[in-house]
Amino acid sequence: MPDRFEILHKDLAGRIGRLSTLHGTIETPALMPVVNPHLPLIPPDELEKMGADMVITNSYIIHQDPDLRIQAIERGLHDLLGFSGPIMTDSGAFQLSVYGDIDVSPLEILNFQFAIKSDIAVPLDIPTPPDVTRERAESELQITEERLVQAASLERSGLLACPIQGSTYTDLREKAARFARDLPFDVYPVGGVVPLMEAYRYRDLVDVVTSAKKGLGSGRPVHLFGAGHPMIFALAAAMGCDLFDSAAYALFARQDRYLTVHGTGKLEEMSYLPCCCPVCQEHTLKELMDSPEKTKLLARHNLYVSLQEMKQVKESIREGSLWDLLETRCRSHPRMLDGLKRLGAQSQWLESLDSAGKSTFFYLSPESASRPEVMRCARRIDRISLQGNVLITDDSQADTSGFAHVLHFKPPFGPYPPELSETYPFNAEVPEKADDAAINQAAINTEFMMRANPDARFCIRLKIGDLIK
Numbered sequence: 128m129p130d131r132f133e134i135l136h137k138d139l140a141g142r143i144g145r146l147s148t149l150h151g152t153i154e155t156p157a158l159m160p161v162v163n164p165h166l167p168l169i170p171p172d173e174l175e176k177m178g179a180d181m182v183i184t185n186s187y188i189i190h191q192d193p194d195l196r197i198q199a200i201e202r203g204l205h206d207l208l209g210f211s212g213p214i215m216t217d218s219g220a221f222q223l224s225v226y227g228d229i230d231v232s233p234l235e236i237l238n239f240q241f242a243i244k245s246d247i248a249v250p251l252d253i254p255t256p257p258d259v260t261r262e263r264a265e266s267e268l269q270i271t272e273e274r275l276v277q278a279a280s281l282e283r284s285g286l287l288a289c290p291i292q293g294s295t296y297t298d299l300r301e302k303a304a305r306f307a308r309d310l311p312f313d314v315y316p317v318g319g320v321v322p323l324m325e326a327y328r329y330r331d332l333v334d335v336v337t338s339a340k341k342g343l344g345s346g347r348p349v350h351l352f353g354a355g356h357p358m359i360f361a362l363a364a365a366m367g368c369d370l371f372d373s374a375a376y377a378l379f380a381r382q383d384r385y386l387t388v389h390g391t392g393k394l395e396e397m398s399y400l401p402c403c404c405p406v407c408q409e410h411t412l413k414e415l416m417d418s419p420e421k422t423k424l425l426a427r428h429n430l431y432v433s434l435q436e437m438k439q440v441k442e443s444i445r446e447g448s449l450w451d452l453l454e455t456r457c458r459s460h461p462r463m464l465d466g467l468k469r470l471g472a473q474s475q476w477l478e479s480l481d482s483a484g485k486s487t488f489f490y491l492s493p494e495s496a497s498r499p500e501v502m503r504c505a506r507r508i509d510r511i512s513l514q515g516n517v518l519i520t521d522d523s524q525a526d527t528s529g530f531a532h533v534l535h536f537k538p539p540f541g542p543y544p545p546e547l548s549e550t551y552p553f554n555a556e557v558p559e560k561a562d563d564a565a566i567n568q569a570a571i572n573t574e575f576m577m578r579a580n581p582d583a584r585f586c587i588r589l590k591i592g593d594l595i596k
């Protein structure tokens with residue numbers, strides 16, 4: 128039911144959207160804190176006050192506890208947890224992936240989620256891990272798909288999620304997504320990716336997620352299952368992920384680990400609390416470490432910083448500067464940079480989804496040379512038709528007499544018609560001294576243009592140096 132998801136703003140493959148559920152409409156991208164029904168580190172009503180519009184809990188854990196199960200059926204999930212906004216439920220697939228077997232049938236756990244009035248129910252799929260044999264990935268995907276067809280045929284009032292599996296086989300991910308697209312589901316989680324994130328395999332994560340996205344098309348909301356570290360929100364959102372769940376805020380707190388948008392700190396190795404959230408404002412590091420409430424306080428910080436980053440991602444999408452945020456965030460870890468490069472290599476796909484309206488292009492680092500806008504120039508530059516003498520220059524005072532055409536030159540774009548100087552992206556703010564990546568890309572683009580115009584005679588006069596011959 129695509130009308131339950133409305134897209135308001137776009138940037139790269141990311142978007143700000145509205146997802147309608149039985150318990151209200153939430154704005155995406157949204158982070159769902161994971162609520163442990165037995166032992167919530169932060170009570171769900173407090174999560175709401177902290178700014179979490181939606182939470183996720185595990186229906187399998189509730190189902191396996193006879194007392195909780197009866198209460199959930201009698202009172203409903205929202206009353207049981209004490210959370211009035213939308214609640215998504217997981218099916219026990221995670222337990223299946225850890226323990227190899229669970230004590231409930233796919234139909235039973237799905238009907239249980241319907242009975243307790245989950246806003247987004249998830250059928251019990253098989254979360255195939257990365258790097259398994261193709262035979263295993265295919266056979267598990269087939270079982271998942273049979274269950275999905277059965278799930279889609281059931282009567283329901285809430286939303287239904289359609290997990291997309293396929294291990295690290297990008298063609299299987301894309302095929303699974305195309306299969307899912309034609310079934311009546313509402314939300315599309317990309318599953319089985321936690322091991323990739325735990326191992327910092329962001330390049331593979333980009334391959335897996337973009338394959339699923341290509342198969343799904345752009346209009347469907349996507350959940351990146353298990354993505355709870357704020358460090359990757361910008362990258363995941365740029366690929367078009369709309370929902371995120373965080374068990375990380377609590378798991379990391381239990382290990383004395385302090386989340387930031389740049390990575391994870393260990394409390395005992397830190398000297399300060401570099402954050403403005405209420406916890407870090409009201410406590411020194413020593414007070415936090417000595418507090419009997421340390422884990423709960425740390426969980427709060429971890430969640431604050433995560434919710435804050437989600438707001439930053441949304442603001443960046445709205446103003447069309449998500450790539451700038453990505454470049455900043457992906458400098459936190461070399462593997463993140465690998466992920467960004469992998470996404471940059473998908474420029475044609477990104478471009479097909481990217482909105483026209485953008486904020487100013489800022490050239491911030493060598494990664495800016497592979498922005499989709501630069502790649503678009505590279506692909507289209509051979510459309511410029513030239514005859515006779517052509518001057519390519521970065522000097523606005525250059526003597527242009529005797530030239531049939533004058534083209535301006537700016538790394539990383541290379542040559543462009545001067546009448547485009549004030550239009551996006553040629554009005555980019557670039558450093559006074561271009562770096563090698565920008566100059567190389569400009570040289571490549573120049574060569575493309577020269578080859579496309581074999582009859583023209585080119586003269587290159589550049590103040591930045593005699594770089595291109």
Ligand SMILES: [Zn+2]
Nearest residue numbers: 402404407428
């Ligand atoms: Zn804090």
